[in-house]
Amino acid sequence: MAKSTIYDIAKKAGVSIATVSRVMNKSDGIADKTREKVLKVADKLGYHPQAYAQGLARKKKNIIMVVVPVLSNYFFMEVLAGIQDEISNYNYDLNIFNIKNDGATGMFEQVDNIIKRGWADGYIFISTHMRDNQLKQLQKYEMPITLIDEDYPEIDSITVNNEQGIQIAMQYFLDEGYKRIGMISALKSSKPGEQRIEGYKKALKNAGVAVDESLIVAGDSMYRDGFSEQNGYEAMQKLLELPEPPEACFCSSDIQAVGAMKAMTENDFHIPIIGYDDITISNYIGLSTIRQPMYDMGVYATGRLMKRMKEPGLKPKQKVFSPELVLRSSVESIPNKTK
Amino acid sequence: MAKSTIYDIAKKAGVSIATVSRVMNKSDGIADKTREKVLKVADKLGYHPQAYAQGLARKKKNIIMVVVPVLSNYFFMEVLAGIQDEISNYNYDLNIFNIKNDGATGMFEQVDNIIKRGWADGYIFISTHMRDNQLKQLQKYEMPITLIDEDYPEIDSITVNNEQGIQIAMQYFLDEGYKRIGMISALKSSKPGEQRIEGYKKALKNAGVAVDESLIVAGDSMYRDGFSEQNGYEAMQKLLELPEPPEACFCSSDIQAVGAMKAMTENDFHIPIIGYDDITISNYIGLSTIRQPMYDMGVYATGRLMKRMKEPGLKPKQKVFSPELVLRSSVESIPNKTK
DNA sequence: TATGTAAATGTAAGCGCTTTAATTTTAAAT
DNA sequence: ATTTAAAATTAAAGCGCTTACATTTACATA
Numbered sequence: 001m002a003k004s005t006i007y008d009i010a011k012k013a014g015v016s017i018a019t020v021s022r023v024m025n026k027s028d029g030i031a032d033k034t035r036e037k038v039l040k041v042a043d044k045l046g047y048h049p050q051a052y053a054q055g056l057a058r059k060k061k062n063i064i065m066v067v068v069p070v071l072s073n074y075f076f077m078e079v080l081a082g083i084q085d086e087i088s089n090y091n092y093d094l095n096i097f098n099i100k101n102d103g104a105t106g107m108f109e110q111v112d113n114i115i116k117r118g119w120a121d122g123y124i125f126i127s128t129h130m131r132d133n134q135l136k137q138l139q140k141y142e143m144p145i146t147l148i149d150e151d152y153p154e155i156d157s158i159t160v161n162n163e164q165g166i167q168i169a170m171q172y173f174l175d176e177g178y179k180r181i182g183m184i185s186a187l188k189s190s191k192p193g194e195q196r197i198e199g200y201k202k203a204l205k206n207a208g209v210a211v212d213e214s215l216i217v218a219g220d221s222m223y224r225d226g227f228s229e230q231n232g233y234e235a236m237q238k239l240l241e242l243p244e245p246p247e248a249c250f251c252s253s254d255i256q257a258v259g260a261m262k263a264m265t266e267n268d269f270h271i272p273i274i275g276y277d278d279i280t281i282s283n284y285i286g287l288s289t290i291r292q293p294m295y296d297m298g299v300y301a302t303g304r305l306m307k308r309m310k311e312p313g314l315k316p317k318q319k320v321f322s323p324e325l326v327l328r329s330s331v332e333s334i335p336n337k338t339k
Numbered sequence: 340m341a342k343s344t345i346y347d348i349a350k351k352a353g354v355s356i357a358t359v360s361r362v363m364n365k366s367d368g369i370a371d372k373t374r375e376k377v378l379k380v381a382d383k384l385g386y387h388p389q390a391y392a393q394g395l396a397r398k399k400k401n402i403i404m405v406v407v408p409v410l411s412n413y414f415f416m417e418v419l420a421g422i423q424d425e426i427s428n429y430n431y432d433l434n435i436f437n438i439k440n441d442g443a444t445g446m447f448e449q450v451d452n453i454i455k456r457g458w459a460d461g462y463i464f465i466s467t468h469m470r471d472n473q474l475k476q477l478q479k480y481e482m483p484i485t486l487i488d489e490d491y492p493e494i495d496s497i498t499v500n501n502e503q504g505i506q507i508a509m510q511y512f513l514d515e516g517y518k519r520i521g522m523i524s525a526l527k528s529s530k531p532g533e534q535r536i537e538g539y540k541k542a543l544k545n546a547g548v549a550v551d552e553s554l555i556v557a558g559d560s561m562y563r564d565g566f567s568e569q570n571g572y573e574a575m576q577k578l579l580e581l582p583e584p585p586e587a588c589f590c591s592s593d594i595q596a597v598g599a600m601k602a603m604t605e606n607d608f609h610i611p612i613i614g615y616d617d618i619t620i621s622n623y624i625g626l627s628t629i630r631q632p633m634y635d636m637g638v639y640a641t642g643r644l645m646k647r648m649k650e651p652g653l654k655p656k657q658k659v660f661s662p663e664l665v666l667r668s669s670v671e672s673i674p675n676k677t678k
Numbered sequence: 679t680a681t682g683t684a685a686a687t688g689t690a691a692g693c694g695c696t697t698t699a700a701t702t703t704t705a706a707a708t
Numbered sequence: 709a710t711t712t713a714a715a716a717t718t719a720a721a722g723c724g725c726t727t728a729c730a731t732t733t734a735c736a737t738a
Contacts, residue, residue: 354687354688355687355688355689356688356689357687357688357689357690358686358687358688361686361687368685368686368687369686369687370685370686370687373686373687392693394693395692395693395694395695396692396693397693398693
């Protein structure tokens with residue numbers, strides 16, 4: 001079945017292409033009889049408007065594009081679920097574009113190209129972690145953009161107050177009387193990596209506790225910037241090998257905490273641990289965590305983008321969600337053999 | 340910055356649009372001097388070819404589209420990671436299209452529309468579970484398609500021998516001397532749901548063990564067709580409430596097994612359990628499982644699709660991967676209080 | 679200097695659709 | 709039977725690009 005065009009339908013139905021177009025677009029001013037005739041032919045020929053031709057002729061693509069640096073990641077999955085659910089309330093299709101984080105081409109260049117090429121009517125960028133001057137550049141394309149997990153004053157953005165999140169976790173530990181608190185970081189040079197380390201130090205300082213740099217560790221595998229089970233596993237190994245292991249541990253992500261817990265089990269040495277994110281699984285494995293409302297962030301971001309697409313003049317808005325401490329069995333202390 | 344077209348560049352550079360087009364496409368037969376001149380202007384005006392116009396003019400979009408019914412799912416994530424990595428070896432962009440599984444519009448109608456609209460040069464459908472006559476329909480669009488996790492003789496497909504997988508797991512339990520083996524299913528009416536139940540029964544029959552229907556259970560929450568932690572949790576609750584609980588348990592997916600393990604912990608009643616998939620986390624929580632080479636499936640599917648795009652005449656090929664039993668601590672028996 | 683050839687560039691048609699403005703048809707009003 | 713306004717339809721331009729074909733230019737050869 002060679003694909004048919006609007007011309008084929010028009011000819012076969014004995015009308016002009018304009019009429020066919022109108023029928024397909026459900027625009028009115030078409031006699032019922034004509035509509036039926038056209039529809040019947042279109043159906044028989046398996047006709048459907050070509051997305052690219054439509055996109056060119058209209059100035060609209062009816063596409064929202066979400067750009068993520070990596071797919072296999074819980075955080076993105078949850079956020080995407082929110083976006084997905086919310087977008088189904090509008091007449092837009094969702095396209096996910098996965099930019100390569102291979103260093104060969106920078107994040108920015110790729111994002112820049114995507115926008116320039118005009119793929120969609122609006123964009124959501126998740127955790128692309130671009131620099132301010134780069135974000136500024138994007139802005140001048142005058143395209144509706146919403147940022148998730150990063151912010152820039154002139155673009156709509158959705159973030160979580162990370163510093164506050166860490167603060168809460170650390171405060172809990174401090175209140176419990178722990179002073180030597182380990183910190184499992186990820187790629188230290190990544191923006192979220194940096195932020196969390198900073199928050200950790202700040203919390204300690206506020207409590208008047210000296211920072212012991214040796215308690216801040218990351219694993220060696222840097223796949224996904226270190227936000228992986230393996231990385232957490234390696235990091236905890238290191239912590240436990242310390243002459244004086246920490247009494248408790250804060251972890252930059254739940255997924256790393258999963259690895260860290262394994263390391264503890266294997267070494268038969270358990271310290272209270274708190275992760276970050278509250279991915280679905282955490283609830284099932286008893287992992288305490290700082291909850292980020294990932295799903296809600298996706299929903300909110302989508303709503304905001306839609307709004308901006310309607311009213312481009314809107315003043316940029318920075319939405320900051322608050323994290324929340326969720327306590328589960330992982331903070332119960334289990335008697336350990338003394339080292 | 341109003342977006343510029345090829346005409347703007349041509350005018351400003353004092354050449355024809357054909358020349359600009361040639362420069363942008365790196366086609367040869369362009370004097371170095373001209374190229375530089377054009378490039379400079381293009382750069383200054385922030386020009387980049389419009390994807391939709393290009394797609395229309397050429398007949399090629401340089402896009403591979405992966406269609407999935409749901410995103411927040413480990414299986415898809417892993418498969419996608421494979422696709423993603425493999426595709427980066429070719430000059431194609433990856434687009435993920437997420438069809439809504441809301442019953443309002445059937446899977447098929449959505450998939451059909453996507454193909455008809457001509458979004459991409461090739462498609463990969465993951466777990467869309469369409470019926471044979473529907474798949475047959477798609478086929479006549481003569482578009483390169485590869486199926487993952489479902490098969491149809493006339494379309495390239497990648498699957499795992501599910502029956503074999505269950506067989507292996509059951510055999511292990513039977514060899515260990517268990518006779519009352521529970522089966523945590525998912526949505527029983529789903530294609531994979533059915534398959535796994537069938538495999539379970541077959542394995543028992545082969546071993547001459549009577550099937551006890553009350554040992555085949557699913558949870559009540561049917562979000563994601565029951566392939567969720569919650570569903571597994573509920574299912575295991577049911578199993579443990581049985582007058583005579585099973586001695587071991589096979590689980591349709593790792594993610595359900597995670598929930599099931601929680602139920603066991605809460606009830607302080609442990610039986611050996613084997614999941615299905617081998618998602619990354621399983622290794623870290625000691626979950627035994629039947630490994631599906633998800634990543635490899637993604638890689639293979641992509642390679643196959645590329646090949647078909649080059650040689651459309653290829654005879655359809657059904658690739659079947661073999662599953663593998665991975666034993667971890669979850670099959671160790673832990674003494675339980677007698678009920 | 680005239681001529682042939684290859685390289686460089688330009689012209690214009692066309693990809694499949696939308697949409698404005700113009701035209702034709704229909705039906706209501708006189 | 710006319711006139712007229714409204715409804716239905718069509719013609720044609722244009723969306724931004726590619727590309728086959730035509731034309732021009734540059735240069736070597738006779």
